[in-house]
Amino acid sequence: MKALVLSGGTGSRLRPITYTSAKQLVPIANKPILFYGLESIAKCGIKDVGVVVGETAKEVMETLEDGSRFGVNISYIRQDRPAGLAHAVFVSREFLGDDDFVMYLGDNFILGGIEEFVEAFRVAQGGVNAQILLAKVEDPHRFGVAVLGEDGSVVRLVEKPEVPPSDLALVGVYIFDKHIHEAVRSIEPSRRGELEITDAIDRLIEDGLSVSSSIVEGYWKDLGEPEALLEGNRLALDLLEGEVCGRVDSSSHIQGRVVIEHGAEVVASVIRGPVVIGAGARIEGSFIGPYTSIGPHCTVRSSEIDYSIVLKDAVVEYVGRLEGSIVGKAAKVTRRESRPSALRLVIGDNSQVELS
Template sequence: MKALVLSGGSGTRLRPITHTLAKQLVPVGNKPVLFHGLEAIAAAGVTETGIVVGDTRAQIQAAVGDGSRFGLEVSYLWQREPLGLAHAVKIARDFLGDDDFVMYLGDNVVFDGITDFVERFRERRPAAQIMLAQVDDPRQFGVAEVSADGRVTGLQEKPRRPRSDLAVVGVYLFSSAIHKAVAEVEPSARGELEITDAVQWLIDHDLRAEAAVMTGCWKDTGNVPDMLEVNRLVLRSLEPSSAGVVRDSEINGQVVVEPGARVTGSVVVGPAVIGSGATVTNSRIGPYTSIAEDCSIADSWIRDSIVMPRASITGVRPLESSLIGQDVEITRTPEPPSAHRLVLGDRSRVQIAS
C-alpha cells in the first residue's frame, strides 16, 4: 500500500497568511499541520508516499525533505493547477501503479490517527473505503448516504439540501479500480474532477464502496477559526515539560517550554507551548497559545492564538484569537488600550493601541 498526500491548493480562506506560506505548513502546537498527517501515515505502516504539490512545492519540499524524519520514503508529484481531488489521483497514476493507496488531504488532522481505518481496508478489500464524520452543517462538505450494511450508496459534493449528516473526512482508501473511475468522470460545475463523482462511478458500476464512520475528532484547517480550534486540541494532548530556562515565572497546567526558550517574569497558563529560542518577558501567555521558535514576546498578554516563527510582539494587552505570521512585528502606540484581534501575513509591520 502507498500513500498519496495532497498539499497543493492556494489556501484562499487563510489569506493573508497563505500569500507567503503553504497552508499545510501553518503550525498547530508548534508543528505544521502537514506533519500530523505524515506521522499518522507512518504509524499506520505505510511508507511509500507521494506528495502532490503546486505553487508552494519548494516550501513543502524544504520542510519534509525525503521523508526519512517521519519514517517515510517521499516522492513529489507536480500539479500545475488544483483541478480537484480526482485530478490529483490522475496525475499520480504512474507513482501509484496498481497498488492500493490511502489518500490524505494535507490540511486535515485526524486526532486518533488512521491505523484502524487502514487495517479495516486491508481486511475487507472494497474498491473504496470512505471515512465519514457526523457534522452539524454538512452543506460545506462532500456528503454520503450509507445503507444499513455499511455501503456508501450515494455521494453529493457540498449539496444545498444534504441527504444525510455524514461528511466525507479528508482520508480515503482505494484499490486500483479508482483509476478507471477517475478516467471516466467529467469536470463538475466548478471545473474540477471531483473524487465524490469518481466514487459514485464505482457505486454505479457495482463496485463496493464502504463507509467508516469515525467517532474521534477530525478537523479541516481551511480557515482561521478551525486552525485555532485544531491548535487548542493539539495543545490539550501535550505532555508538560520544561527544557528551557524559566526564571521568576509561574507555570500552570499543560505547558511545554522547549529547549533554548527563556521565560522571565511571566505567567504561562496551559495548555501552551513556548518554542525553542523564544523569549517571553514580563508577559502572560495562554491558555491555548502556541509561541513558535525564535519569537520575542515582551510586556504582552496573548491567549488562544498561534504565533509563528520569529514574530516580535511588544506591549500588546490583550491579544486573542489571532493567527500571527512569520517575522511579524507588533508594537504599541500611546493610544488608550483596547482588545485586538489580528490575522497578519508574514513580514507585516503593525502599530496598535495598547
C-alpha cells in the same frame, strides 16, 4: 499499500497567512499540519508516500525532504493546477501503479490517527474496493456528503450540495484499490471545472463495486479556516506532555502542561498551560494563557496572549490582551504610547482586525 498526500492548493481561506506559506505547513502546537498526517501514515506501516505539490512545491519539498524523518520514502508529484482531488489521483497513476493506497488531504487533522481504518481495509482482503471516512457536521453544504443505505453501505455522494441529503461529511482520508483509476478516467469536470473524487466514487458504485464507510468518532477538522486552525491547535496542545528545556527565571510561574523548547527564555512571566514556547523565543513580563502556541524566535513583552497562535519571528509588545488570534511570521503587534492617541495599522490583503 502506498499513500498519496495532497499538498497543493492555494489556501485562500487562510489568507493572509498563506500568502507566504503553504497552508499544509502552517503549524499547530508548533508542528506543521502536514506532519501529523505523515506521522499517522507511518504508524500504519506504509513506507512509500507520494506527495502531490503545486505552486508551493519548493517550500513543501524543502520541509519534508526525502521523508526519512517520518520513516517513509517520499516521491513528489507535480500537479500544475488545482483541478480537483480526482485529478490528483490521475496525475499520480505512475507512482501508484496497481497498489492499494490511502489518499490523505494534507490540511486535515484527525485526532487519534487513521490506523484502525487502514487495518479494516486490509482485513477486508479485496472484499472492499474503496473506503471513505465520514463525520457528522452542522454545515454539510460545505462538504462532500454521503447517503448511506440501511446496511451502512454508501449509496451515493454529493459534492457541496445546496440541500444536503444527510449530515455525513466526507473526511479528507480515502482508501482505494486499483479500480479508482478507471473511475477517474471516466468522469467529466464538475461545474467548478474540477474532477471531483465524489464523482469518481459514485462511478465505482454505479459499476457495482463495493464502497464502505467508517464514522470518525473522535475529532476531525479541515484546518482551512482560522477558527478551525485555532481549534486544531487546542486539541494538539491537549496531547502535549510538559517539558521545560529553556530557561525560566525565579520570578516566573509555570502552571500546568507547558513545553519550553531549547533556547527559549521566560522572564518575570506567568505561563498557564497547555502552552508551547518555541526554541529561541523570549517571554518577558507577560501572561501566556491556555491553548497558546508561541513559535520559534518570537518576542512577547508586557502582554497577555490566550488561545492564540503566534508564528515564528513575530513580536508582540505592550498589548493588553490578545485572544483567539493568529499572528503571522515576523509580524509585529505593539501599542503606540505617543500622542495623539490613534490606531496605526499596516495589514495585508484579506486580513481581519477586531477592535474592542
